[in-house]
Amino acid sequence: MTKFMLKCFGLVTLLLFGVLFGIQKAQFEMNELKSPSQENVESLINLSSVESDTESETVTSHDIKSKQETLKKIDSFNVFSALGQKLSSWISSTFSVMISVFGIIIQEMLDVFSP
The missing domain is CATH 1.20.5 (Single alpha-helices involved in coiled-coils or other helix-helix interfaces)
Structure with missing residues (x-):
C-alpha cells in the first residue's frame, strides 16, 4: 500500500511540475512574441499620427457622416x-x-x- 501511495505521489508531483513548467514556458514564449511587435506597433502609431496630422485638413465631418450612413444602409445578412x-x-x-x-x-x- 505504501509503494502504491509513493508511486501515486511521485506521479502527481511529476505532473504538477510538468504543468508549471509548461505554463512558465508558454508565458516566456508569449513575451518573446510580444516584444518585437510592440516596437513595430509603436513605430506605426507614430507614423500614423504624423500622417493623420496632414490628412486632418482634407477630412470633414460631412464625409464621416456620409460614410456612417452608408454603413447603416448596408445590412448584410449572415x-x-x-x-x-x-x-x-x-x-x-x-x-x-x-x-x-x-x-x-x-x-x-x-x-x-x-x-
Missing part, C-alpha cells in the same frame, strides 16, 4: 448569425419552460409531503 440567434432563443425558451415545470413539480411534492 445566415450563421441568424441561425445562432434563433437557436439561442429556442434553447432559452426550452430551459425556462423546463425550470418552471420542475418548479411546479417540486411545489406539488412539497404540498403532498407537508403535514
Whole structure:
C-alpha cells in the first residue's frame, strides 16, 4: 500500500511540475512574441499620427457622416448569425419552460409531503 501511495505521489508531483513548467514556458514564449511587435506597433502609431496630422485638413465631418450612413444602409445578412440567434432563443425558451415545470413539480411534492 505504501509503494502504491509513493508511486501515486511521485506521479502527481511529476505532473504538477510538468504543468508549471509548461505554463512558465508558454508565458516566456508569449513575451518573446510580444516584444518585437510592440516596437513595430509603436513605430506605426507614430507614423500614423504624423500622417493623420496632414490628412486632418482634407477630412470633414460631412464625409464621416456620409460614410456612417452608408454603413447603416448596408445590412448584410449572415445566415450563421441568424441561425445562432434563433437557436439561442429556442434553447432559452426550452430551459425556462423546463425550470418552471420542475418548479411546479417540486411545489406539488412539497404540498403532498407537508403535514
